[in-house]
Structures are given as structure tokens and as C-alpha cells.
Amino acid sequence: MNKALSGALRSAFGAAATGALLAALSPAFAADPIRIGVIAEAQAIAGASIPQAAQLAADEINTAGGVDGRKIEIIGYDNHSSSADSVRAFQRAVNEDKVNAVIASYISEVVLALEPWAARLKTPFVTPGAASNEISKSVHADYEKNKYTFHGYLTSAALALSVCDGAKDLLVDRMHMKTAVIMSEDAAWTKPLDVGYEECLPKIGLKVLDHIRFSPDTTDFTPIFNKIEGAKPDVIITGISHVGVQPTVQWKNQQVPIPMFGISSQATNETFGKDTNQAAEGVLYQGVSGPGVAVTPKSVPFAEAFKKKFGNYPSYAGYTAYDEVYYIADAVKRAGSTDADKLVDALEKTDWEGTIGRVQFYGKDDPFTHSIKYGKGLITGLMLQWQDGKQSAVWPKDVAKVDIKFPSFIKLSN
């Protein structure tokens, strides 16, 4: 019994000694890391780049010494493209993994489901790829409650403007096009996009002949292209993200003689060429960055570092996610704290040159509160085209490397 007692005593002393030693040592360890939860669609190409790009940014910041000695730690969650899974991941990230901020999703439906949770759990939350206007409109409508949400990608309204700006220069002024048909998938993000298109296309001189909205479950696009051809437009203005490969391949296989121009999120992925067996040739799409396009001095080094590490170029949401980790770190530094409210204040004052342009957020009084600002000198977006199996910038002039060219089945009417 004595022996047992002494054993117990010894281990108690041992534990105390270890505890004391650890306590003495802990100031020598780095301070608590800054934890960023990344919730994304690991199985979708657009979403898969999000955690990868975030990790790349964190590694770079950590190699450079972190933020005031604090390392950035990325904690990833796969949401299987589901809102319910995303909400659970968000709760877990905040309550169990004690993250200081969350970067999540390229799907508007998912982001709109997370927004109230960012408010309830008072956790700063930035989306790298969703577009719906409602995200930032909700912040404007109830600022005190929803101020934790930031929209780190262009709103659908801004995307429509970006497409129209590109279309004016490329299609109207240069190719003298006069008519268009809008073709968009039925989803939360395309509703404001279509409103934007309907408004800005006639202004730049493209008459909208028809407007086709189709279910994202559509597999056979023959009837849709058939209907579009019947209207005889000069161009098809697209608003597609959940679909992309199938309409593009069928456009080529059926040799629809009308060019496609607009938002086609899947076309921003480098793998799109392979996925479509190069049917993407000639597709014109809006992007915020692209391989080899020096939107800012940071764009190309990031894309190359990403490709080196992961084997492919990032999707559009990869660029924004990378920037987001940087400006969250910057905000923590400026706030001197990871306290949620202080972080929100600091994020509002963000002025960060990232890979897609200069990032600033609209303020409390703007209808798109906490959405990134669109405009010259900030973020304007680009138009790119698939040419010879590669993505090449064709607009605006200062980054354009090549001229537009179309496959032989495209018959330009002018």
C-alpha cells in the first residue's frame, strides 16, 4: 500500500512538475495562432481551389513571420455543396475549433444560409465566390446584426456591369453587334444578374431579343440553342455557373453559329478545356483574374505558385480566397486583436492590393454594404477567351494579350 501511495505521489509530483515546466515554457512558444475556418465545396472545381489558395496564403504569411508573431492556421471543412453541411461546419468552426474568422463557399445559396449564423455567432465571415446581391443587401438592411458578413467577390449587379462594359468595347464598338439573347440558369445569383443584364445591355446598344432561364438540372440543351437560333441574335449573353461543360460541348457539337459571351464560372477553371474536350474554344467569359494575366503584380506569382503546389491553376474563387486570408491577416494586425467587432471595424477599412485588383468594401450607407467595390482603379474584372486550349485575356486593353477569334462554325452577322 505504501508502495502504491508513493507511486501515486510520485506521479502527482511528476505531473505538477511537467505542468510548471510547460507554464514556464509557454511564453517561449508563439502566441495563439489566428484561426481561419475555410468551408468549401471540395468536390467542385471552383470550390476546391478555395482551401488550397487559403493554405498557400497562410503558409506565405507564416514563413514571413506571421502577424505580430502569431501564425495563421487554416482549418478546412468540406461542405459537399450543401447549405445544411455548411451551417454545421460553421457552428463547429466557431464553437469547437474556436476560429476567429470564416471564409466560405462560392455558392450564393450556401452563403445566404451562413449569413445569419455569422450574425448569431458574431464571427467575421467572407465569401470568395458567391455573387447574389442579397448577401450585401442584408448587411445594409440590418447593419448591427449582419455586419459580420463581407462579400469578397463581385455582386451579381457588378458582374452584369463588368460584362456590359466588356461587351460595349468588344462586341458593339469593335464588331458592331446589335442584338443579344440572355441565357441563364435558374439560381439565386442569376436573378439580380439578369436584372442587371436587362438594364445595361440596351444601354450599350445591344437589343435583348429573348431571355431564356433554364433549370440547372438541364442536360439536353438542344431545344434551348434551337430557340435562341430562332431569335437570330448576334450574341448569346450567358449567366451560368452550376452548368458549363454540357452547354459548351453541345454548343460546339451542334455548331450553334452564335458566339457565347458573359459569365461562365466553370470556364474560369483551367480543367475546363479538358472537361469539354476543347469544345470551350472561342468561349468568352468574365473573370477577375486568369493565368498569365497581370491584373496586379501579385496575380501571376500567385497563379504560378498555386500551379506549382497543386498542379493546376486556381479557379476564380482561388484568387479571392488567397486575397482574403491576406486582408484578414492585415485587419488583425491593424486591429491589434482578433476580437470580432474590432476585426469588423478593421476589415471595413481594408485597402488591399490583392491578385484581382485593389480591394475596398462599400460602407454602411451604400446599398451593397460590405461588398467589394467595382470600378476603375479598384476591381473591373476582365474578359477572357479560350484560345488554342488556353485562357487568354482579351479585355480590358491594358491586360489583353490577344484578339478575339472564333471557331469556324461561328457565323458573325456583321
Added chain:
Amino acid sequence: MRAFQILIDGFAISALYALGATGFTLIFGVSGVLNLSHGAIMVAAAVAAWAAASVLGVGTYAGALIGVGVALLAAFATYFAVVKPIQDSRRIPNEEREIFVLTGTLLWGIMIQELIAYFFTNNAKTVLPIVEGVVDVLGVRTPKNEIFTAIVCCLVIALLWLLVNRTRTGKAVLAASMNPRGVTLLGLELTNIYIVVWGIYGILAGIAGVLLGMFLGVSSYSVGPLTASAFSIVVLGGLGSVSGSLIAAFVVGYLETLTAYLVSPAYRTIPALLLLVFVMYIRPQGLLGRR
């Protein structure tokens, strides 16, 4: 002009549906198995053909063959790993066996679907068409690949008819579908017949999957809808009746195409599903069902 367009497009889609549903109904007719991993096997074939041709660069024909091969393997795996153990198990009561097979094949299909999504992402893939370009048919600009799809489907179905009606193996299969016990009394091993049927099924599903990949493209999301469409065609035609499935495939194919052209592509599948409900009310055994 539009009538011709509907006629041509509807035919290609219907032929593809028919091919996809034939194997599904054959398995049910012969062994009473409703294989709910059907869509997953078709998608596996298409994705394998895509990966072989576009990633590994083995060429279009070899890619298509690899796709069919993968479907054949997947079909045998379904039979040996899922269906046969359930059929052989003594611990599963006879009256619950069908439910076990349904659940087992459903889960098996989900496993295949998740594996495809994990390794190849859930973005859609398209198989490089064996024939490219377009031809003018009755004033309709038709992709040659669409014509190719329709011809291959019809040929394969014709071959299947010959196999079943003109060869000894085929007759054994036919006999098993009519009276399994009678076949065993004739000294034929039922398991061997099942293996033959699953083999035929794998090849049919593989060809249908690869053609679908060429014609429309597939993603891991297509698994559920493909199983559902085969299921509803087969139920409409009469479970186990191959000719019923063929007729039902064309009814559904043309109904969908008509809706897509004349009403809206968004409502494409609705009339066919309503028809299914209606037929279930007035003729629960389906168009050509035997029971």
C-alpha cells in the same frame, strides 16, 4: 422544320433511353433484381471513357472500350459483392430479400457516385465523340454524333434480340425469366445464367453510359436522375418486359422532347412523370407487364 427537329432529337434521346433501360429490365426479368446502382454504373463508364481518352490520351476508340470495360467490371462487382451475398444469405428472410437488394444496390450506387466525385470532382465530363461535325437532315443541322448514337443504340438492341432469341445461351436466359425452377430442373445452373445476364447488362449499361457521355455529358450528379429515368421507363413499360421498356423509352423520350420544344425546357420531365402516375392508376402492371 420544327417537327423534323423534334423527330430527330427525340429519336436519338429515346434510343439512348431504350438502351439504358433494356439492361435494367433484363436483370429484373431474369433474376428479380431491381438494380438501383444502374445510374452509377453508367456514369462510371462515361467518366472512365473520358479519363482514358482526355487525361491518359489513349484515343477515342480505346477510351470508349475502356469505359464499357469498366461498366462490365462494375456490373460483376455489383453482382458478386452486393446482390449474390444477399441472395445466398440464410439469415435474410425470403420476403425481405428484395428490400435488402434494393437497399444494397442503392448504397452501392452512392458509394460509386462519391468515389467518382472524390477522384474526378462533381463537374460534368464529356466523352470525345467518335464522329464529329454536323450534317443536314431534312433541313435540320444534326450533329453526326447524334446519328451515330441512334444507330449504335438500335444495332445493340437488335444484337441483344438475336442473342436472346436465336442462341442457346439466350434461350436459357429467356427460360430463366419465365420459370427459374424449370430451368434448374433442366440441369442448367441458375448462377451461370445470372452471370451471363449481369455480363450483358454491364455491356449495355457501359455502351449507354459512354454514348450519353458523348451526346450530353455526365457528372456524379447524373447518377440519381439516370437511375430514376431507367426505373420509370421500366415501370411504365412493365417490369421485366424488354419490348415494353423499348416502347416506354420512346414514349418518354418523345414526350420530353415535345415538352422541351413546345412548352419549355424547364418542364421537360414533368409530363412523362405525370403519365407514369396515370398509367400506374389504370394499369399498374405497366404497358406490357405480365403480372
